[in-house]
Amino acid sequence: xxxxxxxxxxxxxxxxxxxxxxxxxxxxxxxxAAFLAIPPIEARTVTWPIVVGIVxxxxxIWTVSRGRRRLGWGAVAAGVLGIALGMLATxxxxxxxxxxxxxxxxxxxxxxxxxxxxxxxxxxFSERSGVVNIGLEGMMLMGAFWGVxxxxxxxxxxxxxxxxxxVGGLVALVYAFFAIHLRSDQIVGGTGVxxxxxxxxxxxxxxxxxxxxxxxGVSLLPxxxxxxxxGTGFFAQAIGDLNILTWASFALVILAYVVLFKTPIGxxxxxxxxxxxxxxxxxxxxxAIRYGCVVLSGILVALGGIYLSEGPQGNGxxxxxMTNGRGFIALAAMIFGNWRPAGAFGAALLFGFSSxxxxxxxxxxxxxxxxxxxxxxxxxxIAVAGVIGRTVAPAADGKPYVRQ
Amino acid sequence: MSDDLVLEMRNIRKEFPGVVANDGVSFxxxxxxxxxxxxxxxxxxxxxxxxxxxxxxxDGGEIRLAGKSVSFSSAREAIQSGIGMVHQHFMLVPVxxxxxxVVLGSEPRSGVLLDERVAEKRVADMAKxxxxxxxxxxxxxxxxVGQQQRVEIMKALYRNADILILDExxxxxxxxxxxxxxxxxxxxxxxxxxIIFISxxxxxxxxxxxxxxxxxxxxxxxxxxSEGATEASLARAMVGREVxxxxxxxxxxxxxxxxxxxxxxVRDDRGIEKVRGVSFxxxAGEIVGIAGVDGNGxxxxxxxxxxxxxxxxxxxxxxxxALTHASARAALDAGIGxxxxxxxxxxxxxxxxxxxxxxxxxxxxxxDAKWGWLFPKRMVQRARTLIREFDVRGGGPxxxxxxxxxxxxxxxxxxxxxxxxxxxxxxxxxxxxxDVGAIEYLHRRLVAERDEGRAxxxxxxxxxxxxxxxxxxxxxxxxxxxGEHTGDITEExxxxxxxxxxxxxxx
Numbered sequence: 001x002x003x004x005x006x007x008x009x010x011x012x013x014x015x016x017x018x019x020x021x022x023x024x025x026x027x028x029x030x031x032x033a034a035f036l037a038i039p040p041i042e043a044r045t046v047t048w049p050i051v052v053g054i055v056x057x058x059x060x061i062w063t064v065s066r067g068r069r070r071l072g073w074g075a076v077a078a079g080v081l082g083i084a085l086g087m088l089a090t091x092x093x094x095x096x097x098x099x100x101x102x103x104x105x106x107x108x109x110x111x112x113x114x115x116x117x118x119x120x121x122x123x124x125f126s127e128r129s130g131v132v133n134i135g136l137e138g139m140m141l142m143g144a145f146w147g148v149x150x151x152x153x154x155x156x157x158x159x160x161x162x163x164x165x166x167v168g169g170l171v172a173l174v175y176a177f178f179a180i181h182l183r184s185d186q187i188v189g190g191t192g193v194x195x196x197x198x199x200x201x202x203x204x205x206x207x208x209x210x211x212x213x214x215x216x217g218v219s220l221l222p223x224x225x226x227x228x229x230x231g232t233g234f235f236a237q238a239i240g241d242l243n244i245l246t247w248a249s250f251a252l253v254i255l256a257y258v259v260l261f262k263t264p265i266g267x268x269x270x271x272x273x274x275x276x277x278x279x280x281x282x283x284x285x286x287x288a289i290r291y292g293c294v295v296l297s298g299i300l301v302a303l304g305g306i307y308l309s310e311g312p313q314g315n316g317x318x319x320x321x322m323t324n325g326r327g328f329i330a331l332a333a334m335i336f337g338n339w340r341p342a343g344a345f346g347a348a349l350l351f352g353f354s355s356x357x358x359x360x361x362x363x364x365x366x367x368x369x370x371x372x373x374x375x376x377x378x379x380x381x382i383a384v385a386g387v388i389g390r391t392v393a394p395a396a397d398g399k400p401y402v403r404q
Numbered sequence: 405m406s407d408d409l410v411l412e413m414r415n416i417r418k419e420f421p422g423v424v425a426n427d428g429v430s431f432x433x434x435x436x437x438x439x440x441x442x443x444x445x446x447x448x449x450x451x452x453x454x455x456x457x458x459x460x461x462x463d464g465g466e467i468r469l470a471g472k473s474v475s476f477s478s479a480r481e482a483i484q485s486g487i488g489m490v491h492q493h494f495m496l497v498p499v500x501x502x503x504x505x506v507v508l509g510s511e512p513r514s515g516v517l518l519d520e521r522v523a524e525k526r527v528a529d530m531a532k533x534x535x536x537x538x539x540x541x542x543x544x545x546x547x548x549v550g551q552q553q554r555v556e557i558m559k560a561l562y563r564n565a566d567i568l569i570l571d572e573x574x575x576x577x578x579x580x581x582x583x584x585x586x587x588x589x590x591x592x593x594x595x596x597x598x599i600i601f602i603s604x605x606x607x608x609x610x611x612x613x614x615x616x617x618x619x620x621x622x623x624x625x626x627x628x629x630s631e632g633a634t635e636a637s638l639a640r641a642m643v644g645r646e647v648x649x650x651x652x653x654x655x656x657x658x659x660x661x662x663x664x665x666x667x668x669x670v671r672d673d674r675g676i677e678k679v680r681g682v683s684f685x686x687x688a689g690e691i692v693g694i695a696g697v698d699g700n701g702x703x704x705x706x707x708x709x710x711x712x713x714x715x716x717x718x719x720x721x722x723x724x725x726a727l728t729h730a731s732a733r734a735a736l737d738a739g740i741g742x743x744x745x746x747x748x749x750x751x752x753x754x755x756x757x758x759x760x761x762x763x764x765x766x767x768x769x770x771x772d773a774k775w776g777w778l779f780p781k782r783m784v785q786r787a788r789t790l791i792r793e794f795d796v797r798g799g800g801p802x803x804x805x806x807x808x809x810x811x812x813x814x815x816x817x818x819x820x821x822x823x824x825x826x827x828x829x830x831x832x833x834x835x836x837x838x839d840v841g842a843i844e845y846l847h848r849r850l851v852a853e854r855d856e857g858r859a860x861x862x863x864x865x866x867x868x869x870x871x872x873x874x875x876x877x878x879x880x881x882x883x884x885x886x887g888e889h890t891g892d893i894t895e896e897x898x899x900x901x902x903x904x905x906x907x908x909x910x911x
Contacts (some may be wrong), residue, residue: 258517262517262518263516263517263518264511264513264518266518267500267504267507267508267511267518268508268509270497270500271497271500271508274497274498274499274500275495275496275497275498277495278494278495278496278497278505278508279497279508279509280479281457281459281479281489281491281495282479282480282483282495282508282509282510282559282563283478283479283480283483283509283510284508284509395498395499
């Protein structure tokens with residue numbers, strides 16, 4: 001009796017019995033069912049996806065019965081989808097699958113996710129402190145252009161990084177002045193930043209580079225080759241040759257988590273985003289925290305921007321309006337991840353994956369590829385609608401603070 | 405004796421555009437005393453305390469702490485000088501834990517990290533020493549209002565406060581929680597803390613305070629020891645005239661049933677069933693009071709009656725006509741008048757003028773409008789009449805509603821609702837945050853409307869108000885009516901029922 005009681009009090013078992021956990025597990029298994037049929041696992045019979053998918057559906061139904069309806073139905077849907085996708089995948093030829101789902105897909109996913117990770121963590125700092133930063137897109141674009149400029153004139157990608165970060169921080173500082181000091185509408189202000197960035201980068205692109213996309217011989221962001229991981233093995237292809245900023249983005253996620261949730265300054269930042277007056281009454285300088293966070297946000301998202309132009313995909317050339325909405329997708333990843341670093345990272349990977357997959361699928365069907373590219377937006381809409389657990393923004397997010 | 409003074413405020417003056425909030429206010433606090441600041445809303449109590457707490461800078465006067473002249477330019481400086489404040493609206497972050505809220509701004513560290521273990525341990529120690537009964541790891545949004553208040557007190561103690569300011573601390577508490585709070589305050593007093601207790605409730609002040617300073621219109625009226633003071637003498641000092649503290653009313657003469665509620669079930673916005681099978685009648689010519697601790701289904705009950713919340717099951721009838729699934733408009737047309745509990749968020753459009761607020765219900769009907777065309781002049785005329793009739797002070801028909809004082813805003817809401825001649829009048833927290841004068845007016849008005857033959861449903865968290873106004877009292881606990889009383893009953897008995905005491909006793 002007493003051991004039973006002890007076991008029931010065990011937090012882990014309590015967590016497992018929480019319908020939220022089973023619902024989430026169901027959704028995960030549903031997704032897993034689809035992946036069973038594709039490399040590297042590549043189960044060649046339809047049995048496994050069906051079994052796992054049914055487990056997902058069962059978990060979903062149990063969750064629904066426990067009152068968490070949205071989550072439960074989400075798991076059911078994921079299970080059904082998983083079975084369907086798994087069956088589709090096992091029917092198509094192995095060669096086709098092999099070329100679409102290989103290790104380079106993983107590397108591509110990380111590559112596409114990198115600017116999104118920077119952007120979503122950037123947005124998180126800003127919004128956790130209580131300032132909505134819809135200007136991420138523009139700040140990213142500034143980073144993309146001035147990063148190339150810095151690398152070109154300074155002769156080194158390091159200079160490029162510094163210039164990008166500096167310009168991003170500066171634009172964010174201007175935005176912060178409007179949003180925090182002048183208390184102007186943050187959506188309007190952020191949109192202003194976005195248009196301003198298109199104009200500024202466009203103008204200087206013509207002025208400095210005469211619309212010529214490739215300044216010759218620009219020093220690029222280097223890739224990090226991991227010693228011992230080379231050749232054609234799965235891991236070697238997946239992570240053996242990632243860009244330095246991709247690795248930095250991984251570190252950033254951990255760092256952001258530690259700073260926001262494990263340090264005094266993080267506690268203060270979150271307090272400013274939830275209840276600035278409470279923070280003020282215990283002597284925290286709300287304005288200073290918010291300025292700091294918005295500027296940091298500008299710096300980080302500009303690093304995401306320079307990855308676009310100076311990273312492996314950009315190859316050292318700036319293209320007019322090259323961010324093309326990635327700042328907004330980063331914002332979506334942050335919301336999808338519920339304003340938490342791990343969540344945002346997961347969302348950024350998911351979005352990166354859909355972009356990478358779209359690129360691969362281009363070979364077979366460009367219409368399917370285009371369809372895949374809208375996946376991030378659909379997922380974000382679903383997340384905001386609250387199907388997969390409700391996302392909760394910081395309570396004071398977007399509300400200018402007025403001292404009494 | 406003067407070396408006993410931990411705080412002196414001399415001739416404090418503070419002006420806001422158009423108002424002198426503090427006009428030469430003086431008062432002092434001795435070590436280990438509870439000093440009450442008593443005054444109506446707008447008397448300048450909060451301004452004075454915000455000056456002391458460093459949130460406002462005074463335009464004149466001097467503050468001396470333990471004999472030394474000080475001047476604070478921020479709350480941080482006041483905190484460092486040992487002043488702690490428990491605000492009326494708690495300054496707590498709902499999604500964070502008790503411990504996180506307590507240490508926020510002065511966190512214990514290990515290296516660069518926040519030392520959560522030390523934080524939780526210190527809070528647990530403090531809770532044990534002062535018998536606060538608060539779990540340091542609990543989230544603020546999950547604990548009761550009384551516990552939240554203790555967290556606020558802990559915040560001050562954690563920062564080594566030796567002067568503790570409490571701004572209207574009992575406004576949100578049940579009688580039991582309030583007496584727990586007083587117990588805590590006495591403990592703190594024994595530990596040598598000095599406590600400034602802001603209130604406009606006379607009985608409380610007399611119970612807890614050693615000395616009482618009365619403010620009126622920004623001026624100090626008097627400082628008296630609480631021994632020898634009476635409610636009547638304090639009320640006179642506060643308002644500046646004789647005040648009728650008890651409501652004078654004839655016994656009720658109830659006639660027909662106007663509001664009939666049967667087995668009502670209502671869920672809140674999150675889908676939680678908050679009203680679980682409530683049945684009652686309200687007759688013409690009686691005031692039925694619903695007593696209960698905040699959050700026991702009162703809000704959902706009122707919203708369901710007013711057509712603002714969907715009814716799960718059960719029926720509502722107004723004078724025999726079914727109104728169960730009616731819209732707010734249909735509820736109004738059926739004869740429900742509704743004075744909502746939050747006049748600023750739901751009762752008024754603060755940015756609208758008085759005249760526009762009065763026209764909110766009947767804007768589409770003659771005389772305000774005809775054939776879809778508004779007649780502003782008629783609106784203004786109607787507003788003028790009602791302003792006079794209900795004694796709304798502080799502006800004319802064109803004054804912005806947000807610019808009125810709380811009492812006058814409430815009179816405005818009452819004017820609009822009563823002017824529609826409703827058969828059933830729902831008054832939710834009609835005097836919340838109002839001062840004695842305005843309370844007196846609204847209470848008299850409600851009794852007068854009862855005598856006019858209206859059925860009045862009064863929902864209030866103020867037990868005293870329920871007891872003095874109601875002809876019949878229903879006690880609501882966790883969405884059910886757990887008691888009904890007509891005759892004499894004490895605050896303690898009802899208080900026990902409000903906490904589910906009867907149910908536990910029966911079980």
